[in-house]
Amino acid sequence: MNNDIYNLDEKKKNDCLENSQVPKKINDNDLIELKKQVISLKNNLLHETMNIEEEIKKVKIRAEKDIENIYKFSLEKFINEILSIIDNFERALQLSNHFNDDNYLEINSKLKQIIEFSLNVLKNFGVTVINKIDVVFNPDIHQAMSIHFSESIKENKIISIFQNGYLLNDRLLRPAIVSVSKNKKETI
Structure with missing residues (x-):
């Protein structure tokens, strides 16, 4: 019986050697x-x-x-909300400028201070205002709402701004709404 166990172990050894992936002799x-x-x-x-x-x-x-x-x-969404508040202050300032009453002078002064302070805060966060007139119309930052026909003003220039535009870190938040010049001679 011991002999059978010994033979079984030998058989396992031989099977392992035959099935192994290590070649016995490498040329x-x-x-x-x-x-x-x-x-x-x-x-x-x-x-x-x-x-x-x-x-x-x-x-x-x-x-x-x-x-x-x-x-x-x-901060883009937050800044857009602030811009609507600034727009309302600017409209209030334009409206109060029509009155020549001394009471409105102090209101105008305070409105200007609020607008200036708000724009300075936004400037610290990378916001720039698009509000220059007498510059060439740029459809990437301007939205033309009206055309002003004239012979004396150069073609395609910003005449007036109805609403300021804004950039956030050189990315457009809102285009400036403007009036653009057009040569009167060309339209006739």
């Missing part, structure tokens, strides 16, 4: 082929590692840009 051609395979695998691994590193760099740059944009433009 030179096999060795060269194995070295080529190792070099090829090493090159593939190096190539894949470089691709992964490049992809990680791209993801990192994209994430940094996204974070920067979130920081720059996170």
